[in-house]
Amino acid sequence: MKFEPPLVPATLIRRYKRFLFDAELQTGEVITGFCPNTGSMRGLTAPGSLCYLTEHSGGTRKYRYALELVEADDTLVGINTARPNRLVEEAIDEGLIGSLTGYAERKAEQKYGINSRIDILMRDPAKGLAYVEVKNVHFRRNGRLAEFPDSVTTRGAKHLEELGDMVEAGHRAIMVYLIQRDDVDSLSLCRDLDPAYSSAFDRAMKRGVEACAIRCKITSELIHADTMVPVEEQGLNSVS
Structure with a gap:
């Protein structure tokens, strides 16, 4: 972009x-x-x-x-939180998230759960529905490790619970962390800054929610979803 x-x-x-x-x-x-x-x-x-x-x-x-x-x-x-959804859509189009390619239809900001909207909804006659939630990441404090969240996010925990509900209803649900900096090689949860979000993440993984992280390449001229990086959490259902 x-x-x-x-x-x-x-x-x-x-x-x-x-x-x-x-x-x-x-x-x-x-x-x-x-x-x-x-x-x-x-x-x-x-x-x-x-x-x-x-x-x-x-x-x-x-x-x-x-x-x-x-x-x-x-x-x-x-820092612009309006960018990540578009960047993840570009990553899907470019095949960066391989398992999300080949869906017949993609829509943004669709209602689901309890007064919520899913960032990206994928639909396909053969593959079914895939609910994709996108979170913006820009926090780093140790080495080349990105962390999320950088403050308490009750809304983020709610989204994880609702993604778990979608899995139990028979659909795919994917949590995508879009990292808007290129000096990191992996992502982890800020369990000390928001224990409740971390607990919600652990529950979501046990329920079958998938997760992945994408690092961006950034210059003063462009920003581009560049590469997948590992999410360093136990029990992770990783997306490729």
């Missing part, structure tokens, strides 16, 4: 109120923009960090700029 229009480099001043950030453009102008990530963004909000912004000209948007990439630990990290 190429960034169009080209991203605008800037220096991060602060991120605040979940949806807002201040940054200084190379011209010296200080702007306030929209942050398309409601999570903690742990480790990605240091003042003075190089960042890249999407610029929206015209239209009715309140903020002209949106935060897209932040440099942390000498690596560009994608």
Whole structure:
């Protein structure tokens, strides 16, 4: 996925109120923009960090700029939570997740469970239904290990329970972790930051939910779902 229009480099001043950030453009102008990530963004909000912004000209948007990439630990990290679904769809089209190729139909944001929407629903007369839930990952604190989540996510635990329900109803259910940084070789759960999510993950695996992780290649010009990396959890039903 190429960034169009080209991203605008800037220096991060602060991120605040979940949806807002201040940054200084190379011209010296200080702007306030929209942050398309409601999570903690742990480790990605240091003042003075190089960042890249999407610029929206015209239209009715309140903020002209949106935060897209932040440099942390000498690596560009994608923070836009609107990207992962599209990137996983591209990965499926390119055959990166082999077992999800060959489905006759694919739809996004379909209702299921209890007041939930599945990110991607695959349907095929021979293969049946496959429910694909996508989670954005950008947290790293030890070596080349990505971790999820970086804060408590009650909603994420709920999704795992509902994926388990789909398996018990006779369908496939797949949890895909899309890692928006390329300085990691595997993914693990943050069991210390959110024990409840980890417990929900363990239950989901026992019920037959599958899981996989995809690492992205990121530059200031493009972001691309590049390669599968292992999920380091016991009892994992891995996807290939």
